[in-house]
Amino acid sequence: MEHAQQLVPRRYVALGGQGPEDVVADSRGRVLTGVADGRILRLDGLADPATTRVEVLAETGGRPLGLELLADDDLLVCDAERGLLRVDLGDGLVRILADSVAGERLRFCSNTVALADGSVCFTVSSRRYPLDQWIGDIVEHTGTGRLLRLAPGSETPEVLADGLQFANGIALSGDESFLVVAETGAHRLTRYWLTGPRAGHTEPFVENLPGAPDNIWRAGPDGPVWVSLAGPRLAALDLLHRAAPGVRRAAGRLAVRAPYRPTGTIGVLAVDDHGTVVHHLTRRRSGFRMVTSVCEAAGQLVLGSVWERGVALCEPPAGK
Template identity: 40%
Template sequence: MTHSDTSGARTGSGIKGFVRRGFALLVMLFGVFLAYLFFWPVPFEPMENAAFPPNPAGQGVFTPNQKLDEAQLLTLGPGPEGVAFDAAGNLYTGLVDGRILRVNAGGSISTYADTQGRPLGMNFDAAGNLIVADAKKGLLSIDTSGAVTLLSDTVDGERMIFVDDLTIARDGTIYFSDASQRHGYGYDLLEIYEGRPSGRLLAYDPVSRETTVLLDDLYFANGVALNADEDFILVNETFRSRITRYWLKGEKAGTHEVFLDELPGFPDNITEAADGGFWLALPGPRTEEIDALIPSPFSRKIAWRLFNLGISLVEKHSWAVKLTPDGVPVASLEDANGRIYMVTSVLEHEGKLYLGSLATDYIGVIDAP
């Protein structure tokens, strides 16, 4: 009498069943992923934007180099974005926890003040007060004892949402940016996904203590800088990858125009250079993927959903760019490897460049070219 062997058949059938169930699960998960990618609600309503101008990356002045690799790193704490020097040569910077640090010539580090907010751009006025653009608190003045005074946090009856950077004219007027009227500090990426301009260029008069709006509807108003003659002021529109010029004097006073818009990255802060030109910080690059997203509201919704899954299109690639007084790029210091990344400010001081960053715990220091 013989018995048929059915164990092999049962094993084969079990494997096939497991494969079918696994495949069905993968199909279901993929369907869930697609449903999330295309239909999950987003916390903004994007608008259509014009395409960016040509990207000059890899060409001319922007020929790839690793010059920022030469920078020395000064470790201070998380997020030292803005940098300023007092008359004695002490360095100041603000951290993510609200503290403003002072570094003396010998390298000793101390806490100068605490804004209880998020200090970003800063500069000293003629009286020796440190004027600070605080993203959470507004425009602040800090005296030599470290006492903090609020100068302005409202304009035209509305609260400022994201005070970002500043520069001070010889007559004491403080020009500063309010990056967005819609998204505060920590939510700034929503501004690029939404593509709805709401930033402003503002002016604070220290005599009347009044704040006025010079420009509005800017695409994330960021760094500001005066030219040497103070007849115009520049403001970076980060999420349009351009610099806008606003005329303060002359026949064009009160008007504005594009100063520079063919850049390989997204401009953050801009400062006055020693020779009358400007230093521009580009913390991140324009890529083909990012450029393709800009015109399409639908694509930006998808990008936001991917970002929330931890998938980012932002690369660790920064530039410090030298501009002539007329806005022509003449030098570029670059790091495409991420040793120094998210460079958000470049300040020239006594032959050195000081590189601030939102994303690191150090400032880079390198010889100015």
């Protein structure tokens, strides 16, 4: 891991809603996000505080998490309560694409990406804990996360990979030969091959990350994969993950009942398609906590957080 640069904040943009968990940028430098009350918001004019405005585009009726913009300006939404959705950004119409797999309700869809063939891949973080008890899965280390694929015209997803540790963010390689999936509970990025001799197999892509990877995003095939780090790596948690399953289950039950406050250490990474870290930015004692997403827009890094009531705008990294 390369030496970290300082993550330098510029300003904060309040949204009037709790928990902009994922942030994605469109081709015009606008940022879309979803908040806890179900609204999908768009932030425009981020380059100038005097022109910045927040617009409501739709309401999912659930809890939107990961987002993916489509070429026709529709939006894919992983909703923790309703499943995989497609939102028409023109009229706000919400359509459910999938809400179950093999007869099991999708209760913790996390993030999604669209492939060139029209199929959609998406992650499920946990089959045991719902969103409001996410920390239980991280502590218990359940390994019940999944990577799913919905074929064009289908309503039934297929399971591409199972046994993932809190599967979270997802992005395509530049040539669409593989997917990068964040395993939050394992502090790693995992590669799932879509083509070639290892198609259908998973393997480590970047391991031993300095924090818990959450949502990941890339602007296009030539840009890096940006990775948000929701919190620093904790030695006590690593030790617990090596304990017996019964011990971890008991700890998970305790964790969901205990008060939680994120640390003030935040960070983001950027990696290339070879798994090389090209940028690592971090900040200690940050007032903006629990960075769960990052994207580039209007010449700055935009940070989202499931904890905060707005987004943070930061200086982009120095070029290499």
